[in-house]
Every structure is written in C-alpha cells, then in structure tokens.
Amino acid sequence: MKKPQLVMVGNGMAGVRTLEELLKLAPDLYDITVFGAEPWPNYNRIMLSPVLTGEQTVQDIILNDENWYAENGIRLLLNRKVCRIDRARRLVHAEGGTVVPYDKLLLATGSNPFVLPVPGKDLNGVVTFRDIQDVSRMIEAAATHRHAVVIGGGLLGLEAAAGLRARGMEVSVVHLNECLLERQLDSEAAGLLRRTLEGRGLSFLMPRQTEAILDDGQGKVAAVRFTDGSTVPADLVVMAVGIRPNTELAEGCGLHVNRGVVVSDTLQTFDPRIYAVGECVSHRGIAYGLVAPLFEQARVAANHLAQFGIGSYAGSITSTKLKVTGIDVFSAGDFQGGEGTEAITLADPTAGVYKKLVVKDDRLVGACLYGDTADGAWYFRLIGSGTPINELRDQLMFGEGALGDSGHSGENRAAAMPDTAEVCGCNGVCKGTIVKAIRDQGLFTVDAVKKHTKAASSCGSCTGLVEQILINCVGGAADVKPKSEKPICGCTDHTHGQVRKAIREQHLTSMVQVMQFLEWRSPDGCATCRPALNYYLISTWPGEAVDDARSRLVNERMHANIQKDGTYSVVPRMWGGVTNAGELRRIADVADKYDIPMVKVTGGQRIDLLGVKKEDLPGVWADLDMPCGHAYGKSLRTVKTCVGSEFCRFGTQDSTGMGIALEKALTGMWSPHKVKLAVSGCPRNCAESGIKDVGVIAVESGWEIHVGGNGGIRTEVAQFLAKVTTSDEVLEYSLAFLQLYREEAFYLERTVHYLSRVGLDYVKARVVEDAENRRALQARLRYAVSIEADPWAERVGQTPRADVRDFQPLSV
Amino acid sequence: MMIQPTTCQWRLVCTVDDIPVQGSRVVQRAGQDDIAVFRTANDEIFAVVDRCPHKGGPLSAGLVHGRSVACPLHNWVIQLDDGRAQAPDEGCALKVPVKVDDGGIYLGLD
Numbered sequence: 001m002k003k004p005q006l007v008m009v010g011n012g013m014a015g016v017r018t019l020e021e022l023l024k025l026a027p028d029l030y031d032i033t034v035f036g037a038e039p040w041p042n043y044n045r046i047m048l049s050p051v052l053t054g055e056q057t058v059q060d061i062i063l064n065d066e067n068w069y070a071e072n073g074i075r076l077l078l079n080r081k082v083c084r085i086d087r088a089r090r091l092v093h094a095e096g097g098t099v100v101p102y103d104k105l106l107l108a109t110g111s112n113p114f115v116l117p118v119p120g121k122d123l124n125g126v127v128t129f130r131d132i133q134d135v136s137r138m139i140e141a142a143a144t145h146r147h148a149v150v151i152g153g154g155l156l157g158l159e160a161a162a163g164l165r166a167r168g169m170e171v172s173v174v175h176l177n178e179c180l181l182e183r184q185l186d187s188e189a190a191g192l193l194r195r196t197l198e199g200r201g202l203s204f205l206m207p208r209q210t211e212a213i214l215d216d217g218q219g220k221v222a223a224v225r226f227t228d229g230s231t232v233p234a235d236l237v238v239m240a241v242g243i244r245p246n247t248e249l250a251e252g253c254g255l256h257v258n259r260g261v262v263v264s265d266t267l268q269t270f271d272p273r274i275y276a277v278g279e280c281v282s283h284r285g286i287a288y289g290l291v292a293p294l295f296e297q298a299r300v301a302a303n304h305l306a307q308f309g310i311g312s313y314a315g316s317i318t319s320t321k322l323k324v325t326g327i328d329v330f331s332a333g334d335f336q337g338g339e340g341t342e343a344i345t346l347a348d349p350t351a352g353v354y355k356k357l358v359v360k361d362d363r364l365v366g367a368c369l370y371g372d373t374a375d376g377a378w379y380f381r382l383i384g385s386g387t388p389i390n391e392l393r394d395q396l397m398f399g400e401g402a403l404g405d406s407g408h409s410g411e412n413r414a415a416a417m418p419d420t421a422e423v424c425g426c427n428g429v430c431k432g433t434i435v436k437a438i439r440d441q442g443l444f445t446v447d448a449v450k451k452h453t454k455a456a457s458s459c460g461s462c463t464g465l466v467e468q469i470l471i472n473c474v475g476g477a478a479d480v481k482p483k484s485e486k487p488i489c490g491c492t493d494h495t496h497g498q499v500r501k502a503i504r505e506q507h508l509t510s511m512v513q514v515m516q517f518l519e520w521r522s523p524d525g526c527a528t529c530r531p532a533l534n535y536y537l538i539s540t541w542p543g544e545a546v547d548d549a550r551s552r553l554v555n556e557r558m559h560a561n562i563q564k565d566g567t568y569s570v571v572p573r574m575w576g577g578v579t580n581a582g583e584l585r586r587i588a589d590v591a592d593k594y595d596i597p598m599v600k601v602t603g604g605q606r607i608d609l610l611g612v613k614k615e616d617l618p619g620v621w622a623d624l625d626m627p628c629g630h631a632y633g634k635s636l637r638t639v640k641t642c643v644g645s646e647f648c649r650f651g652t653q654d655s656t657g658m659g660i661a662l663e664k665a666l667t668g669m670w671s672p673h674k675v676k677l678a679v680s681g682c683p684r685n686c687a688e689s690g691i692k693d694v695g696v697i698a699v700e701s702g703w704e705i706h707v708g709g710n711g712g713i714r715t716e717v718a719q720f721l722a723k724v725t726t727s728d729e730v731l732e733y734s735l736a737f738l739q740l741y742r743e744e745a746f747y748l749e750r751t752v753h754y755l756s757r758v759g760l761d762y763v764k765a766r767v768v769e770d771a772e773n774r775r776a777l778q779a780r781l782r783y784a785v786s787i788e789a790d791p792w793a794e795r796v797g798q799t800p801r802a803d804v805r806d807f808q809p810l811s812v
Numbered sequence: 813m814m815i816q817p818t819t820c821q822w823r824l825v826c827t828v829d830d831i832p833v834q835g836s837r838v839v840q841r842a843g844q845d846d847i848a849v850f851r852t853a854n855d856e857i858f859a860v861v862d863r864c865p866h867k868g869g870p871l872s873a874g875l876v877h878g879r880s881v882a883c884p885l886h887n888w889v890i891q892l893d894d895g896r897a898q899a900p901d902e903g904c905a906l907k908v909p910v911k912v913d914d915g916g917i918y919l920g921l922d
Contacts, residue, residue: 441900452900458886524834524853527875527882527889550834554873554884562884566870614838614873805832809846810839812823812921 003031004103006305007092009082009249011036013045014278014294015108016064021302023072024490025521029306032074033100035092037081040132041066044442046291046477049324052135052163056439063442085253087271104305107250107261107269107276111243111289116151120213125221126237129160138238142167145235149173149224151210153180155322157240158193161202162324164238172232173197174224175206184320184331188347189354189370196327196352205232213237245280245287260287265312267301277301283315290318291477295444303493308519310493319380328369330376333383334358335366346397357396362388364396374414375399377467377480385484388759400464414468423465426458431469438473445479446470461713484746484757489528491520496532496746503536509545511537527553532747535634538670539742542784555632558806559791560617568617569610571631572624573667576641576659576679577605583626590623604638604676606631615809621792628792630667634748637676639663640688644681644698653698655681658727662696665731666738668788669781672745672754675738676711690717693741693751694734699723703730707737707763708755716752719760722768736767736774739781820909820920827915828855836872836881838862839919847908848872849917850892852879857917858892859910865890865903 006022008015011034019032042064050056069076077098084093085105092100113128115121127137141148142164150161153175165171173180179190180197194204209227213234216222225231245260256262256270260282267275267283277297279289288294293316303311319332337343337358344357351371357379358366363386367379378400382389389396417423419432437443437452446467450457456466471478487493494502499518508514514533515525525533530551537545555561560568574583587607591599597611606629612620621628631637639662642648644655659679669675678687679696689695691711695718697704702725709718722733740763745754755763767774795804831837831851839847839859848862848871856879862872869885880889880898889898895907909920 454886522878524877526877526880527887530875530877550832550876553875558873562870562873564867564869564885566868566873805830805837806835808837810825810830810837810849812825812839812841812919 003029005101006030006032006104006106007100007102008032008034008106008108009085009092010108010110010278010280011038011042011076011078012108012110012278013042013063013291014110014298015106016042017295017298018106018108018277018301018305019072019074020064021299022305025302025306025308027072030104032072033102034069034074034076035080035082035094035100036076036078038131038133039079041069041076041078043132044474045131046474047439048129048132048135049159049163051132052138052160053166058132060439082249085249087253087274090273103273105274106301106305107274107280108278109246109249109280111279111287112246113239114242114244115239116210116241118210118212120215120221121239123213123215123221123237124219125235126213126239129156129238129240130243138164138236139167141236142169146170147172147233148236148238149232149234150238150240151224152238152240152242153177153204153206154240154242155181155184155320157238158197158322159324160238160240162197162200162327164236165201169236170203171201172203172205172234174208174210174226174232175204176209178207180204180206181322181329184322184335184368185329185370186336186356186368188345188356189329189331189368192349192352192354192370193322193327193329197324243279243289245282247280250276250280258282258285265300265314266304266309267297267313268304275301275305283313286315288316288318290320291474292316292479293318295477295479308493310519317380317384319376328371328373330369330373331367332376332380333364333366334360335368337366341365344397355397359389359393362390364389374468377471377478378464381480384481387757391760414465414472423469424453424455424458424462427454429453429455434466434469435473438470443470444474444477459713488532489526491522491525491529492518494518499533500536500540500744500746503540507541509537509541511548511551525551531556535670535672535747539784542780543787556634558614558617559628559632559795560612561632563610565611567611567613569608569631570612570617570620570624571602571606571608571629572626573629573663574606574626575663576639576656578641578656578660579607586624586626590620593623594620602631602638604631605640606638615807618795618804618807621795627667627790634671634673635675636663636666636669636671637674639666640676640678640692642679642681642686644679648681650684651681651698652700653681653703655679655687655696655698658696658698658703658730659687661727661731662694662734665735665782666785668785668790669738669742670784670788671738671742672747673750675741675751677734691715692718694718694737696730696734701725703727705730705733705737708752708760710750710752712750719755721760721764732774732778733767735781736777737763739777739784740766742781742784743777820922822911822918823921824916824918825849826917828857828912828917829915831857831917834876836874836876838870838872841921845906846870846872847919848881849910849919850876850881852876852892857910857912859908859919860890860892860895861906861908863905864888865897865905866901871905 044061047061080094082094113130127134148164148169148171150157151174161171161173179187211227212225214223223231223233247257250261251257261276262282269276278294300311300313322329341358341360346355353371356368364382417431421431423431456463534548534551538547594616596609600608602608639659641656641659645651675693677694678689678692680687680689681698689697691709695706704723705721706718707721710716825839836848836850846862849859864883866888869883873884874881879892882889888901890905895905897903911918
C-alpha cells in the first residue's frame, strides 16, 4: 500500500526535531520529503556564534548529516526554495519546477532577519546574522577589513559583535535603546554588561538611530549615518535588529497569519492538513524565537502527525543566555517585575556580579543574572514548577548549592571547570567528555547526556552539574525539567503523576491493563517503567494487584544485594539492632559452612554476609533461621536505635523498645524508595535521627517526630513534623506519614524529595491536623503490610508461592 | 558475534516450562563461562554467555523486556537476538546457538 506523503518545508532545528520525534513514534507511517533553501543539512543555528569566533567549525554544528536523512528514508531536497503551496490540489511547488504532492504538510520556515528600511541597506558589505552563509561573509570581511558596525544591541547583535572583535575587527555596536539587551536584562545588569564588553574593546553608540548606510561610490558600504547627523566609518555592517516569522508561503496560500502562522494547541494551522512549528508560528499570540519552546512544539506536532493525538502545547516559559565566551548572562520569566511583585537583588559591581529575583505571591516569577549564572537552571525550574518558596527564601539568592552541603555545591564550578576535571565520580567522566558528547551528538537533555557518557547515571549526585554544563553548551535549548513533568521513560509520554492517577481512578490492577489503557509503546515495558508500575499497582491496590516478580529488579527478585562479581550479600533482620548469642552463633556457622568471604557490620546496625553464591542463598536463609532484613529493597530498611532509658544514664525514654515496635509494624512495607528510621533516647541523638526518613527523638515529656532526613548522596536534615506523648502516637504519626509518602511519591523519590515537591505544610495538614485522615492512612499501611509474608521463608519452600527456579543452576 | 555451530552438537538443557516467563536460567559448564537462557513474554528462547560486555555482570539476573535484557549491574540493555548492546552503548555479548524442539531447549555447544 502506498504510504501517505508528508512534506516538510524548511530544514531547520524545529522541523527536523519534529521528524525525529515522529520517527520515534511511527517510523514507517509516511513517505517524507524535506525542502531546504540552504545548501546544508540540519545544523545547530544557535551555535553560529562559536563558529564566527572560530571556537567551532561548521562541521561541528551539523546536527543531522545527509546520511541521517538517507538512513531514515527521507528525501532531502537542498538548495530548493519552495515558492508556492496549492492547497486545493495539495501540491508544493519549488523553484526549478519541482512539484511534490502532500497528504500532510509541515511548515517550518523559521524566520527572516529584519532589515532596517534605510537607504543603502542593499549595499555590498551589509549582512544579517542568520545562517552559515552570513557567517562566512563576516569571516571573510574580518580577514580583509577593519571597521565593523553592528546595528542592534540584542542577543544576536552582541554575539556578532563579540565574534567580529575576536577576529580582530574594530567593532561599534549601534543600539536604539539606552540599555543593551533590554528584553533580557534590567538596566543594572545591562550596565555591567556594557562595561565588560567595553573592556574587551567594543564601542557602543547608543541611543542612536540609523538613518542611512553610505556607499563608497562603487556600491560598497563606507559608513553609517545616524539621525543626529553623526557618522561612523564601516567596511562591514551587520543588521541584527530582530527577526520576523517567515510567513510568506503561508500567506500566499491563504492560511491565517497574524505576525506568525496561527496554530492551535496541537500545532495545526487553520487547514487541518497543514501543521506548523518553530519560529514561523504564532501560538496564542506568541511567536517564539528560542529553541527550547520550538522543541516542545516539535514533540506535540509529532505526536499528532503520528496519529496518537494526545499531545497539547500550552506555551512555554523561556530563558535566555548570551553565548559570548566568558560573559555569563541569564534571564527567565518576568524579570522586570511590576505591580504586585517584589524583587530580591544582590549587586557586587566590582566582582561583576548582579542577581535579581522577582517574587510574586510566594512564587519565583522571574530571574535576571549577570556574572554568576550557575543557578540559572535551578531558578528556571522554580519558575516553571511554581514551587512555593517561603521556606527557601532566605537561601534563594545564594543558589541551590546553599540549600544542602556536598552533593550539589559543585554547580557553581561548572563554567570555570577545566575540561579534565571529573564531573561524575561514580563513572569517572570528566567535563571535556561531556562537552564533546553534547556538541558532537547534538544532545539537549540530561537523560541523553547520561546515556551517551554515563555521567550522572549512577548515584545522580552530579545531575545538577551535568545540567549546568548542558546549559553552558547549548543555552536555552537545554531541556531541563523536574521529574514530575517528564515521561516515565521512552515507552510512554505519561508522567509518574499521570500514571499513578490513572491506576487509582481507573482501578487498574495489572501491568497489562496499565500498558493498554495508557497506550504503552513497547510490548512489555522496560527496566525503567516496569519496576515503577509494579510498585504503583501493589501500593494502590494491595491484595488485589499481583506483585510481578518479573518486574522487580534483581535485588528485589533475589531478596539479596547483587555485588559486582555477581555474588550476593545477605543481611538478616535484627529488630532495632538487637541480637543475641544464638543468632550470632548461627551467623558464624553459616559464614563457615558457605565459605563466606566477608562478614561486616552495616551502618544500620545489622550484620552483612558478603560474597554469597546465588545457588547458596536458600540454604543460607534456611540455616540462619532469621527474618529477611530487606537490606536490598525499596522498602523499610532498618530502624536504628540507641540503648535508651533501659541502660543509658541520659536516656529519657525506651528508644530501643520504640524502635523495635516501629520495625515490627513496618517490616514488609514496599515503598517508592528505601526508607530508614531511627529512634534516639535523648536529644544527643546517638541513633542519628536527624538524617532519617522518619527520625524519632525522645525528650523528657514525650517524642519528637522528624521527617525527610537523608544521609546519602546529599545530606538533608529531617524537618520537624510533630511532638507527641505516647508510643502509640509515635506509631500512628510515623505510619501515617509513610503511607502518605507511599501513596503519593513517585517511584525512586526519597521522602526528602517528596517533601520538597509537596511542601511540609501539606503533609502536616494531612497527617498532623487531620486526625481522621491520619488514622485512615495508618490503617491502610497496616493492611498493606499484613498481607506480606517473609520473602526468605517463602523462598526456602515453606509456602507454595516460592519460585525456586531462579536459584537453581542447570548444567550440561 | 556467534559461536560457529560447525563443530557444535545440540545438548538438551531444560524444557521451556523450566524457565519463568520474562525470566532466565543459568547453565553452568565446567571450566567455561556460564550461559544464560532467556524466555521472553512471547515464549521466544534466546541464549548468550552470561557476561555483560560492559563489566561482566550476570545478564541472567537482569530484567527481561521485549527481546532484550537490562544488565543488573549498570543497566546496559542487551538485545538478545544478536547480543548487541543498545546504542549509545557499544559492545556485544557472545550469542549461543539455541533451538527448541518439542518443548525441549537445546544449546549448540562444542
């Protein structure tokens, strides 16, 4: 059968990204033809500045070479400008007589540089700054001429000016406004920027309005004259005063155009067969000129072209970055501020640092950074997610690094780091490798960087740093989103939140039902989504959804921790860290009998037997005759205790007994991530309750409960939840908090991250202030735990549920 | 990469039912690397040497999805039909000839 014809007009970043997304979703749906007016395959237009300065070559910025088109069966027609679209006959006419029919048409015609309508605008030596050809002309001029005048003090103009200066020209920047980058910076930051650029040898003529470009009598540019009568000599004039959506074709065929080609939230024009994406588009009255929104549009358009029909584009918040080496400028959202907003500012003109944060109704709505932009990504995320900032407010100005200690503090180093500096300690990846992968492979997301370089793919503590490097390399094109807005994995477009909601509201109780209802793209998921779905199912419908062992990762399937050599470690449970001579004797005997190479005390007050062979696991468990310690699972790990009032002269309550009661109540609880508890008998806190998911601290008059602590990758101090008087209340509050976390957190989200997403006030309202809800939460958790049996007991064959096949090797 | 079946002989190791759906079994050989035999959701059977090309992780302990397995150590995804690591990772697990006859699984071994 003949496939429908998809024709794309325009071969730039937005259009080709749409094709890439489309090919991912529906690789064989269309015969695709692409018209490109330039002689180049798709290249990274935002990297033209480094090409101009000589930091990169044209080859470096090619995103899809001609092989890519060939491999994907796309007919690529370069150097072929489309001149007319015949909507009635569904034909695209190009210069030179090419005619191609279409069933679906994708307009990605981009924008044209705006050329001031002044006398002399067509002289030889007047160029724009838009494509590779423009850059070649500028490089040529720089080699043979002296005086350059750049008209326009916006992002493009400044990048052009810095590039020409780097190539040795004398550069004057002409700007109509009193401030540079008035759309990106406030006047303070603009002043700092101007001084820095002047220090680099640029001169500024502003405010100044261009009246005419004067010729040398031979059709070549000689000078620029302003409305005040003054002139400046010029061998090269770069017009960088803005861009206009290129809507000529759309207008020519009668599509509705209002500044840009008007599209709906599905990126459809008024002709349902014609889609449009990119800079040529006007969506809800906005025409975007930055690459990040264009990529979001591409994803939605691709979804509809693939006939999935579930994407919707609701507009974008944009951020911008100036790509002039050594000058860091970042702004996002409403950074000017206005009525109803307040501004927090920090200015250190000598050091060349200025930061302004605009706050409205307890939310960050805008940011303007100069000199130190390390936290741009974080501010951008806060603006996008609308996170309440009242708790962060004191620290907001000092950046994300100020919120915690070790883990993310490295972010401020990103730009200054040498290429040889190690970014990812787990996988030994240095900055240079990451930068090279981003440039060579054309990466725009942290996930893609993870896949290609392995950086941030293990413990994840360097994710912030990787994100920062990504932003330094590709600017606003970096696709940085919080987990709550990202699809679970490549098998679906749905986020964790959407999947949880569907499972609950549609009463989905099996993996197959979820994948069918939410239209999973893969037949049986992947190693990312299946463990998450399994957790969502069993935590939402305990007793009803079947726990799918095949969707558990190795540790939870084998009920032991896999080690690098393929052996396992076994940690038996010791309630509250209390053991006895009998247990210790059995542990010693097991270590001898099975030749266990190492026996080690863990940080959670348990004993770890390391180096156990897989086939020995059932025997080890049977001989230990102790409960499973779940030291491998996204589940309750341990409740660490101090000795408390029973022995300690400072102890105020029986912390050991309290810890054992909590551990008995929670053992068998599966959770989004591992959960650790501690109970200390006095505020000296020997059990380290301050860095546990639930930390209980005894005081003379009762117990304090703290939640959301974490001693791992990034140390987080637990936050005070409530003070109670009895041990029954400790159980009720702790269980209620953990059940709320179990029901609402995303898979692999620790309590601290859950808390920072929903806010402590929300948790208090549900757990502390609402007694009825607290009891209901506790009851649901107690029920969920009651149906879990000890996995070791099951797997040594004491119950029929055991699948011993996993442990028994075959032989030949 | 494939062990050449020229000199190999087919050896019965187990039946299809001996392997859990979306699971695997390990076949031990004296003095040689273990072999992992997989059963997919569609009851297709594949066999590769039980070593991930990345750091030698036991693929038999990985999560089986589609016609692939994710290595339990660092989550490399190995395609079972040709042993190749999924891009952008590069490497290849050694594939072992396998056939199913009347419910019995046979490996082609030297």
